[in-house]
Amino acid sequence: MELTEKDALTLSKLISKREVSSKEVVDAYLNRIEKVEPVIHAFINLSAELARKQALEIDEKLSRGEEAGRYAGVPIAIKDVLSTKSFHTTCASRMLENFIPIYDATAVRKVFNAGCVMIGKANMDEFAMGSSTENSYFGVTRNPWDTNRVPGGSSGGSAAAVAAREAPWALGSDTGGSIRQPAALCGIVGLKPTYGLVSRYGLVAFASSLDQVGPMTLNVKDCAALLGLIAGHDPLDSTSIPRTPDEYLSGLTGDVRGLKAGVVKEISGEGIDPDVLSCFYKGIGALEECGVHVEEVTLPSFEYALSAYYIIAPAEASSNLARFDGIRYGFRTECDCADIWEMYDRTRSEGFGGEVKRRIMLGTYALSAGYYEAYYAQAQKIRTLIIRDYNRAWDKFDVLLSPTSPTTAFKIGEKIDDPLTMYLSDICTIPVNLAGIPAISVPCGFSKGLPVGFQIMGPPLEEARILNVAYALEQSLNLDMRPPV
Amino acid sequence: MDFETIIGLEIHAELSTKSKMFCGCSTVFGGEPNTKTCPVCLGHPGTLPVANRKAIEYAILLGLALNCEIAERSIFHRKNYFYPDMPKNYQISQYDIPLSRNGFLEIDMGEYKRRVGIIRVHLEEDTGKSIHVGESGRIHGAERSLEDFNRAGIPLVEIVTEPDLRSPEEARNFMMELRAVLEYLGISDCKMEEGSLRCDANISVGVGGSRGTKVEIKNMNSFRALQRALSFEEKRQRDVLLKGGIVTQETRHWDEAAGITHALRTKEEAFDYRYFPEPDLVPIEPDPPWVEELRRSLPEMPAERLRRFISEYGLPKDIAKVLVYDKKLGNFYEETVRKGENPIEIAKWVAGDLAGLLNEASIDADLSPVRPGGVSELVHLVESGVISGRMAKDVLKEAFESGESPRQIVSRKGLSQIADSNEILAIVKQVIKENPQAVSDYLDGKEQALKYLMGQVMKLTRGKANPKMASEMLVEALKMRE
Ligand SMILES: [Zn+2]
Numbered sequence: 026m027e028l029t030e031k032d033a034l035t036l037s038k039l040i041s042k043r044e045v046s047s048k049e050v051v052d053a054y055l056n057r058i059e060k061v062e063p064v065i066h067a068f069i070n071l072s073a074e075l076a077r078k079q080a081l082e083i084d085e086k087l088s089r090g091e092e093a094g095r096y097a098g099v100p101i102a103i104k105d106v107l108s109t110k111s112f113h114t115t116c117a118s119r120m121l122e123n124f125i126p127i128y129d130a131t132a133v134r135k136v137f138n139a140g141c142v143m144i145g146k147a148n149m150d151e152f153a154m155g156s157s158t159e160n161s162y163f164g165v166t167r168n169p170w171d172t173n174r175v176p177g178g179s180s181g182g183s184a185a186a187v188a189a190r191e192a193p194w195a196l197g198s199d200t201g202g203s204i205r206q207p208a209a210l211c212g213i214v215g216l217k218p219t220y221g222l223v224s225r226y227g228l229v230a231f232a233s234s235l236d237q238v239g240p241m242t243l244n245v246k247d248c249a250a251l252l253g254l255i256a257g258h259d260p261l262d263s264t265s266i267p268r269t270p271d272e273y274l275s276g277l278t279g280d281v282r283g284l285k286a287g288v289v290k291e292i293s294g295e296g297i298d299p300d301v302l303s304c305f306y307k308g309i310g311a312l313e314e315c316g317v318h319v320e321e322v323t324l325p326s327f328e329y330a331l332s333a334y335y336i337i338a339p340a341e342a343s344s345n346l347a348r349f350d351g352i353r354y355g356f357r358t359e360c361d362c363a364d365i366w367e368m369y370d371r372t373r374s375e376g377f378g379g380e381v382k383r384r385i386m387l388g389t390y391a392l393s394a395g396y397y398e399a400y401y402a403q404a405q406k407i408r409t410l411i412i413r414d415y416n417r418a419w420d421k422f423d424v425l426l427s428p429t430s431p432t433t434a435f436k437i438g439e440k441i442d443d444p445l446t447m448y449l450s451d452i453c454t455i456p457v458n459l460a461g462i463p464a465i466s467v468p469c470g471f472s473k474g475l476p477v478g479f480q481i482m483g484p485p486l487e488e489a490r491i492l493n494v495a496y497a498l499e500q501s502l503n504l505d506m507r508p509p510v
Numbered sequence: 511m512d513f514e515t516i517i518g519l520e521i522h523a524e525l526s527t528k529s530k531m532f533c534g535c536s537t538v539f540g541g542e543p544n545t546k547t548c549p550v551c552l553g554h555p556g557t558l559p560v561a562n563r564k565a566i567e568y569a570i571l572l573g574l575a576l577n578c579e580i581a582e583r584s585i586f587h588r589k590n591y592f593y594p595d596m597p598k599n600y601q602i603s604q605y606d607i608p609l610s611r612n613g614f615l616e617i618d619m620g621e622y623k624r625r626v627g628i629i630r631v632h633l634e635e636d637t638g639k640s641i642h643v644g645e646s647g648r649i650h651g652a653e654r655s656l657e658d659f660n661r662a663g664i665p666l667v668e669i670v671t672e673p674d675l676r677s678p679e680e681a682r683n684f685m686m687e688l689r690a691v692l693e694y695l696g697i698s699d700c701k702m703e704e705g706s707l708r709c710d711a712n713i714s715v716g717v718g719g720s721r722g723t724k725v726e727i728k729n730m731n732s733f734r735a736l737q738r739a740l741s742f743e744e745k746r747q748r749d750v751l752l753k754g755g756i757v758t759q760e761t762r763h764w765d766e767a768a769g770i771t772h773a774l775r776t777k778e779e780a781f782d783y784r785y786f787p788e789p790d791l792v793p794i795e796p797d798p799p800w801v802e803e804l805r806r807s808l809p810e811m812p813a814e815r816l817r818r819f820i821s822e823y824g825l826p827k828d829i830a831k832v833l834v835y836d837k838k839l840g841n842f843y844e845e846t847v848r849k850g851e852n853p854i855e856i857a858k859w860v861a862g863d864l865a866g867l868l869n870e871a872s873i874d875a876d877l878s879p880v881r882p883g884g885v886s887e888l889v890h891l892v893e894s895g896v897i898s899g900r901m902a903k904d905v906l907k908e909a910f911e912s913g914e915s916p917r918q919i920v921s922r923k924g925l926s927q928i929a930d931s932n933e934i935l936a937i938v939k940q941v942i943k944e945n946p947q948a949v950s951d952y953l954d955g956k957e958q959a960l961k962y963l964m965g966q967v968m969k970l971t972r973g974k975a976n977p978k979m980a981s982e983m984l985v986e987a988l989k990m991r992e
Contacts, residue, residue, distance in 0.1 A: 108556040121555065128549050130556060229555040233789035262558050263791050341789055344590050347599035348553045352657070365649060369592055392590070392784035401786060 028053040030507075033099050033193040033247045040098040043087055047080035047098025047142065054100050054144055058191045061510050064172055067186035068145040069105045069163045070113045076100065079142045094140025095254065102192035104183045105146035106153050107133050107238065108227035112143075116229050117151045117161035120349045120356045120376035130227020131262070132196060132238045132255045139254050144192050148182030151378045152346065153203055153231040155179050156450035159441050160380045167437070168211060169508035170475055174434040177207030177450075183241045184211035189510050194242040194251055198228055200235045201334055202429075202454025205466035208241055209429035209478020212468045212506045214248045214495065215241045217454075219485045220461035221266040223252075224259030230345040232338035233264075235458040243506070245467060245496040249273035252488060266486070276489040281497045282316030284490075287422035289482075291327035292453040298432045300472035305428045308469035308479040311501040312426075312494070322418055322425065326410035330456040333411070335448060336391045336404035337459070342381075343388030349376065383444065412460045419484045424494055427453045429466040429478030453480060463488045467495040468506055476506065511752065514716045515744050517681050518673035521688060522666050523698045524636060524706040525568045531635040531665035532559030532602065539704060543658035551663035553597030558790050561586075565633060565665035566609070566794055567804065568697040572667055573610030573631045574805050575691050583795045584609045584632075586788040591781050594655055595638040597662055604668075605785045608632035609794060615691065616813065617683045626684055627672030633794075638662035667698075673712065678740035682733050685709060686835060690812035693837045702732050713740055715747040715757070722747065723757040727771055729764045739764035743771050815840060823853035832861040838875035839865060842882055849886035856889055863903055867910045879913045880906065888916040895976050901925055925974070931983065934967075934975055938983050941966045942991070952988055960984070 028036065028050055039045045055073050062068065086093040108114050108126040115121045129137065137143070150160035158166045158181025166181045168174040169189040176185040180197030184207035187195050197204040199217035208215025216239045223238045230236060240251035256270035288309065293302070309319055351357035351372035358371035377385070391400040418425055431452055440447040457464040462485055469479035479498060483491040530537055533550035550557040573580050587605035613628035638659040642652035649655060669688065675681045689707060692698040699706045709730055714722035727743055730736045742764075747757050762771040810818070812834050819830040819840075833840045843860045847853045864885065868878055888906055891897045897905065897920055905916045905925070912919075919925070941963055942949055948966075952959035960981075967980050 108554075114555070116555070124555070126549075126554065126556070128554070128557075225556075226558050227556040230790075261560060263560050264558075264789075340786060344588050344600050344784070344786070347590060347592065348555070348597065350592065350594075350599055352594050353552060353597065354554070364651070365594060365655065366592075389784065392786050394782045394784075397784075397786070 029057045029190040029193075031193070032243045033096065034250055036193055037096045037099050040083075041087070047083045047087075048077065050098060051076050051080040051100055051142055051144070054192060058144070061169075061189050061191060064167060065169060065185050065189050065191065065510065066164055066166050067102070067147055067176075067182045067189065067191055069115055069117060069148050069161070069182070071145040072112060072143050073145075075112070076142045076144050083140055083142070094138060096250070097140030099141050099194075100144040100192050101136055101141040102145055102147045102183055102186040102195035103133060103136075103143055104149055104180050104195065104197045106149060106198050106229045106231075107196060108229065109133055109143065109146065113146060114229070115146070115163070116153070117149045117163055118377065118381070119162045122162070122356060124355050128227065130238075131224035131259045133227060135255050136196065145186075147180070147186055147195060150179035150181070151381050152229065152342070153179040153198055153200055153236075154342070154380050154384055156202070156206055156447055157435070157437075157440065158182060158207070159437065160378055162378060165437055168434045169510040170212060171434060172510070173436055174475070175210070175437055177210035177430070177434065179203040179207075180215070180241060181207045184208050184213055184215065187211070187213045187241055187243060188506075188508050194240065194247050196238060196251075196255070197241045198231075198236055198238050199454075199458065200231045200338060201458050202451040204239045204241055205454050205464060205478065205480060206430045206450060208466045209468075209476065209480075210434040212476030212508065213241060213243060214245055214465065214467050214499075215239065216248050216252055216465040216488070216492070217457060217463060218252065218256065218488060219266070219463045220458075221264050222256050222270065222463070222486065222488065224257075224262040224265050226259055226261040230341075232341040233345060234341060235334075235338060237458075245492060245499050246274065246277060248465065248495075249277055249492045252492075256488075268486070271486075271489045273489055273492055277493055277496045279315075279493065279497045279500050281312070281494050284317045284423045284494065285421065286312065286317050286319045286494070287322035287418055287425045288319060289327065289425050289427045290321050290323045291325070292427040292456070296431055296449070296452065297428055298472070301428050301430070301432060301477050304470040304472055304477040305479060308498055308502065309426065311469075312498055315497045315501055317494070317497075319426070320422075322422065324411075324414040324418060324456075326407060326414045327456050329407045330411055330459055331448065331452055333404040333407035334451075334455045334459060335387065336400050337408065339384040339388030340391045340401050341388065343385045343392065346377075346381065346385055349373065351376070380444070408459045411456050415456075415460045415462060415484075423483070424491055425482040427480045427482075429453055429480040433472050433475035433477060457482055461485065463491055465491050465495045467499055468504055469498065469502060470504065512718050513748055513751075514719070514722075515677055516673045516714050516716065516721070517675035517678070517740060518712045519669075519671045519675070519681060519684065520710045520712070521669040521685070522708045523669070523692055523700065525565050525665040525667060525697055526699050527562055527564045527568065527665055529562060530663035531562050531565055531633070532663055535663065537664050539699075539706075541660055543656075543660060546660040547662070551597065552659055553599075559602060559788075561791060561794070562665060566796070568665070568695070569609050569631060569633045569667050570796060570801060570804055571695050571697060571808065572669070572692070573613065574801075574808055575695055575811060576610075576613040576615055576628045576631060576669070578610035578613030578628060578631055580610045580796065580801050581607060581794075582798070583607070583793050585793045586633075586791045587785045588788050590784040593637070594649075594657055595640045595659075595662065597638070597659060601635060601637065602788055602791070603634035604632035615684070615687060617680060617687050618813070618816075619680060619683060624674065624676070624680060626674045629670040629672055631667055631669050634666050634668060636661050636664040636666050673714075678737045678744060681711060681740055682737040685733055685736060687812065690835050690837065694809055694812055696809075705731075709736055711736070711740060713743050713747070715744060715751060717751055722751075723759050725757060725759065726761040727764055728761060728774075729766075731766065735764060735766055738769065739771060742769065746771065812837075823847065823857065825854060825857050829857050829861045832865060833857060836865075836875065839868070842875040842878065846882035846885045849882060851886050851889040852893060855893065856885060859885055859889060859906070863906050864910075867907065871910075879911075880909045884909055884915055891916060891920060895978070896920065897925060898973075898977065901973070931979065934971075934980050934983055935987075937967055937970050937975070938980065938987050941970065941984075942987055949988065949991065953991060960988075
């Protein structure tokens, strides 16, 4: 079996036992990348040289019997929205095409400290705004299951890289579904942690109150391992939770007998593709066989989740993205401007893509004097209602279930000119971000040869629980998730 | 016409914490541009703010000193606007839920006192500094602008008063009182010239009981400028009203050199700041026991100290004020008093000659070359008659310049008064002998002659004779002549 067919934990064991060297593993992935990347385009910038150098260093350490980190020598793809010191971080935007940060994001620092080798910075929708990775300034990423289709987004590059075995695992970020939806569309596992579990320091902000960094992996075990690596309090992020994270990996027993699960009616029926639904219900069946009690639950406020999200996220984004002004770093217009105001206008007009500009305008409007109460304040009230709905559900259920995405991977270009249809791609994932709870997407089958994702949501900080349910489902379905690429 | 001037102030003071409001960078003034910066205060992508606990502590102390309620929970907001000295193009500030509110500060206007309401005291971050190259010197029309972010992110407190002030003098007094409060708390450098204390004002002139139109005045960089600008504006608005005109609601800029205010272009002020709660920070929820601890730790405030100086040391109010409104001078004074000499005499020297010398040399009292021990020595020398008050002035000046102790100067220069009665008597006799005319004039009842004779005694002793002794001996000797 090819090295690139193995999961991250297996590779980690092989390297630590010195059955293979990190160099061999990295070379295997670089070869694989060379082969499939021209079609998939999962990366914006590859760090091949750096990776080879890092691998050699780790091999040397291991040969001297030194500690080289928990997952030493295992390659990783990093979404290009996470700051990497001395290496390009573009956010898939012309605005940051040539930007090289001077510090590492906390999550990045943690994977480096564990000895992981960065193989490249993964493609995404510009500033993480989108559901298809078509909004990248550097071109679209293709779905390894059908290269005429999108990988989902915004972490489409990370998802495609893992699915196409260009990296055994990846870091993504999730503001409204940006980890889970592409994981579903590419047939991998993706987890959005509880807000505050993983530090946001160095994650270029889209919507600060919703953003979370999370793992994207081939299977649930890898997901638990990578989550364990990046979770934990960070004094550099005031919103990070001061608490030692649970032992996720050792908690994976697959024993879910007696657990109570609720199927969320509002996002598991109307508006969901029938094939996706039937696949989802096969997953429900599998869980029931594992001893889970499944019932339907109605969470009425979910009806307004999408509207609330498209006020709050753009509002925060309009402020977060104000710093890209051509003054201190990043793109600046070539034009000989009359004054600074013209410089701002031209830099931002030329530097940002269409979707980013659309959301900046939406957000600016929503925060404007006279509209704040009608939009932003209302949206926050809906957010409170959604949290209340969830809390009511937790009285009765241990986990909540739904499909991850209303459809399987759609065709490149199919929705790009229709933002409202595109926004509906995140209808199942958005309530989770608004409530700040954890959720995981795990494959539950195929519809017309394309993977379908199964979403498991849990109460705040119950990552261990949702991982274990996902693990039970994964073991019970035992799907072959190797794409044709 | 019956005019009423109404003034409210909005004051910004930089807090003298070691590090900035939301990052670990140093707050020391000056330095090469952009050297006191990091990814956070430069607004690099992905960075996050972490609130400085010391700044919160300082702001709570100020709130308590200004008799405010301290909020159990307050939050930061983002104030959004584009300006090149703002790294994130938003300022982290507070909005509708400030750290403290509803306080007051009393000012003493001599004949009356006024209690000035404090609407709010809140925390925010400072911006960087722009230098606009080009004729205008302003951002509009600048050829290029240079940015220094060393000050970007320095903690600021904003203090907003009720419109309770009724004259430019009251406004100035309020600022003096507030500066003293900040100084006594030890939370700000309070240097208006360096920009660590800044003040904007709202002023309106009403007629016959009705309220006037509010005009905002900016760019007043000293206490003098504050009073001048407000006096100018008060007169300008009265003149407009007297001519039957209407005062426009606007923001005006104080031009210190020209001594006038002029209207700013409206474009610069027509902002919609789009405030919304800062999602990167958690609410400030100070522990009630901590707030109580801070309340107990509040030092003596200037107004209390003034009362104490007057009652405890028997000082006249004007002298006490000089000592109290310069905290370091007040401390110097009390340290000197502890050495045991007459507090009133000490106060005269400290608030008078010494304060003058310090002021002239721009030295703070804590760094005075003449130490409290020196002043105490000086007062002792005068009180015990070793030197005259006149001589003491010169001794103090010399001690200030050379750092030598007053006692050393007196003995080195042989300055001590002649208090030896035999020596003085000899000179008195000589003077009587050499000035028969004056002596006979005196004996004829011309009191003037005594002054002349006394002058001759001082002349012969080069001023060193103890005047009291000399005059007594002269009168005694003349009596014997009768
Ligand atoms: Zn800094």
